[in-house]
Amino acid sequence: MKYRKMLLIIGSLYGLAVVVSSCLTGRMTDKEINSYFSQSRYQPKRHFYQALGRELHYIEVGDSSRQPILFVHGSPGSWDNFKSFLKDTFLLAHYHLLAVDRPGFGESQAEGAEDELSNQAEALLPILKRQSQPIILVGHSYGGPVIAEAAIMYPQYIKSLVIVAGSVDPALEPSNWYRYPLRYTPLRWAIPSFFRSSNDELLPLEKELKKMAPHWGKIRCPVVVVQGGKDVLVAPDNAKFIKRQLPHVKVTTIWKENMNHFVPWSDPDLIIEGIKRATD
Structure with missing residues (x-):
C-alpha cells in the first residue's frame, strides 16, 4: 500500500509538471517583452x-x-516572475531595476541547475560588481537563501536584503523523499528541463542550509522579511529564524496573516513596501 501511494504521488507530480510546462516555459521572447513593456x-x-x-x-x-x-x-522560476515590478512607475522613479535568470532557468537553462548555495551566490557576483553602488537584493522563496548567501560572501556589494517567503531554516525543510525518483530514475527525462533544475537544487537544500547556518553572523546589512501566515510551501516560522540569526543587524518583518507563498503575484505592494524600508 505504501509503495502504491508513493507511485501515485510521483505520477501526480509528473502529470502536474506536464500540464504546467504547457504554459510555463520560463522564457519570454523579444516580441513578448516589447509588447509587455510597450507602455513603460x-x-x-x-x-x-x-x-x-x-x-x-x-x-x-x-x-x-x-x-x-x-x-x-x-x-x-525566471526573471519574468518580477516583470510587473520592472514597469512599476514608483520603482522606476527611484531605482535601477534588474532581474536575473538563475542557473538552470529561463535564458540560463543550459547546463542545468547549481545545487550549492555558494555557487548560486557566485553566479550573481558579476552583476553585483557592475553596479556603481551597493545593491538591494530581493529574493523570493529559494531566492531567499541565495541572497542571504550572497550577503555572507560579498557584503561589500550589498546595501540590504528583502527576503520574501524565504526558505532558510534547515529544521523547517519538508521531507524530500519524492524528489529522489525524479532525479535518479528514468522519470527524470520525462519532466521539463526547468522542473529537473528545480528538483536538482531543492533536493540538497536542507544540507546547504545547514552549511550556511553558522555564517549568518557575517551578514552586516539591514534585512527586511516579508512573510505570510498561510504559506504552505515555506513554513512561516522561517521569519523567526532570520530574526534569531541576525541579532546584530536591523531586521524588519512585514507580516500578513492570510497571505500565501506567491507574494510577487498576490501582494506585490508588500514587496515594494519592503524595498522602501530596505532603502531607509
Missing part, C-alpha cells in the same frame, strides 16, 4: 554574462544612476 517609460535590456564557466542572463530596466535592485526568483 523604460524598455528592458537583455544581458548575457559569464559566471561559473557558463553563460547566464539578466534583464535591466531604468536609470543606471539610481539605487540598483536585483530581483532573484524562486524554484522553479
Whole structure:
C-alpha cells in the first residue's frame, strides 16, 4: 500500500509538471517583452554574462544612476516572475531595476541547475560588481537563501536584503523523499528541463542550509522579511529564524496573516513596501 501511494504521488507530480510546462516555459521572447513593456517609460535590456564557466542572463530596466535592485526568483522560476515590478512607475522613479535568470532557468537553462548555495551566490557576483553602488537584493522563496548567501560572501556589494517567503531554516525543510525518483530514475527525462533544475537544487537544500547556518553572523546589512501566515510551501516560522540569526543587524518583518507563498503575484505592494524600508 505504501509503495502504491508513493507511485501515485510521483505520477501526480509528473502529470502536474506536464500540464504546467504547457504554459510555463520560463522564457519570454523579444516580441513578448516589447509588447509587455510597450507602455513603460523604460524598455528592458537583455544581458548575457559569464559566471561559473557558463553563460547566464539578466534583464535591466531604468536609470543606471539610481539605487540598483536585483530581483532573484524562486524554484522553479525566471526573471519574468518580477516583470510587473520592472514597469512599476514608483520603482522606476527611484531605482535601477534588474532581474536575473538563475542557473538552470529561463535564458540560463543550459547546463542545468547549481545545487550549492555558494555557487548560486557566485553566479550573481558579476552583476553585483557592475553596479556603481551597493545593491538591494530581493529574493523570493529559494531566492531567499541565495541572497542571504550572497550577503555572507560579498557584503561589500550589498546595501540590504528583502527576503520574501524565504526558505532558510534547515529544521523547517519538508521531507524530500519524492524528489529522489525524479532525479535518479528514468522519470527524470520525462519532466521539463526547468522542473529537473528545480528538483536538482531543492533536493540538497536542507544540507546547504545547514552549511550556511553558522555564517549568518557575517551578514552586516539591514534585512527586511516579508512573510505570510498561510504559506504552505515555506513554513512561516522561517521569519523567526532570520530574526534569531541576525541579532546584530536591523531586521524588519512585514507580516500578513492570510497571505500565501506567491507574494510577487498576490501582494506585490508588500514587496515594494519592503524595498522602501530596505532603502531607509
